[in-house]
Amino acid sequence: MRSFTKWGFAFGTLAFATACVVAGRDADPADWPGMASMQSVQGRSIYHECGATMIAESWAITAAHCVETARIEGGRRAIQYVPDEDGRLVRFGPITVTVGAGDLRRVAKDSVFLVKGITVHPGYTRGYPERGHDLALLNIDGRWKGPVARLDGLTGDAAAMAEPWSSLLVAGYGKSGEQAAGQEAVSRSGRHLSAPMMVLQEGDVPEVDPETCKAQIETLIETYDYGAEYDGVTVSPEWQMCAGTGYSDSCQGDSGGPLVQRGAEEPPVQVGVVSWGLGCGRAESPGVYMRVAAYADWISATTGIAPLTPP
Template sequence: MDMKNITKWSLALGALTLATACVVAGTDADPADWPGMASMQSVSGKEIYHECGATMISDSWAITAAHCVETARIENGRRAIQYVPDASGDLVRFGPMILTIGAGDLRKVSRGSVFPIREVVVHPAYKRGHAEQGNDLALVRIDGTWQGPVARLDGLTGSVSDFDPPYSELTVAGYGKTGEQATGQEAVSRTGRHLSAPMMVLQEAYLPKITPQECRTDLEGLITQYGLQDDYAGVSVSPETQMCAGASYSDSCQGDSGGPLVQRGNGGNGPVQVGVVSWGLGCGREGSPGVYMRVSAYADWIAETTGIARSAPPAAL
């Protein structure tokens, strides 16, 4: 994940200095292992840009990070448009937002998997421009119906309570950068548009879980080391609403924001999403864990917003 002086839309969308979050030390992923995995993209003329990850959680709703959509606006009551800052800091129209779902390779997108975004709901407690202060979640509704598999959310439509801890593991996936200095990739889409993304092929990585106390200690040390006390004054990691994972050899990075952190066990029922990529300081740096929003803490808000019925017991935080 990126420090504040690394732009969220570094591919083409201007210089918005936010704390944001491919997968560092990852391997090619099978999309069948990542139900509902999606690439959130912006379209400008004949150009398509991957911005963030997301996960379909029903046939019409996806979950992502709030900082990925905090400057989006709904136009004509049915289309989400991405706005970006110009040189003076004023927001200007960039282009429509779309969701590409279930792609193992963004260059090979199947029909019926690309949808316009028609509604964006940012968590009401999120503070714009400050992902590091928490509540970094948003829900987006597509214009259409996704016919494929969807993710199960811990505490809402899935549960990790039955997973055997010694054998359960955390994994993250995305189309983000494979390192802080990694260059992006370019290709031509199936429809003939120019496509830009940090990584075209979906990546995944296993992440060690970091305790909240270890996470706070590590981040506080790095904030001091990097001289970011003013930017990150009072930042803390809430064990109720956030979780930390990652080590120097594996991490999420720019372009992975909004994507899924899942837990897999030996129950044979597939993965359960426990987190959403939020923020961090650098990618894969020694002693720099990634911070993820804990989805079980927001199960009630997700259910109320989307109408998804709870089918799993509330998660124990």
């Protein structure tokens, strides 16, 4: 397992996409069905950690690295653990999911749920999201009655969207830049809030073909002399996809959030989950996303969500 020192360095400089959208704009949550903020609660304080999306009444999808130190206690709720100065994991607080918020300071009571179960993809290697399979499914305690995301290859079909009128977009509450400071606020109920951004952001991120992405990632690893940490890291077109050409980009705090394909008339289809990247908004440094269509069978088997029936 990689050291927590490296994790801290990665989040501060490499910007593993636990990230806000760089060069983004305020988003209308109605355009992002199922958009969620995965949070940790400690006493009267709430901390945004990662993005997520509701994909069914009781299930959300996020990145595995967002929950790799979480534990299920009492068989009924997920608790986040964090490293102390010696690298030992200590209890922090319960994990919750807040759904459909355009502004984290203004949240309806019936949109906040405790997480009672976590299923991490069996292929994920703890501490190494860049090696792939960086997906986790969250089982919430309760039922979300609002809209949910349509997943490519399962409940949606991105291929059916007519070109050239479709585009890729990412959304989240992450940092607006690598060195951007987080935001603090007080909710209407008097609770302390901490998040990279309080207002949901979105940005256009053009797709980067796998070979170009692979070459760019390898060049960056060599340029930054990260060979020891990322030896053998590559991009698999089978289960990963790349997006972002150096302007709008996902960043720290956006991990686990949605990459969607949006057409002129069709509802959006989620094609990816924010996973990792080298920097935020840097030229020729695309973000790497998990390709959800590649995991449709696993998602269906875990959640019971039935795939679309061909017409």
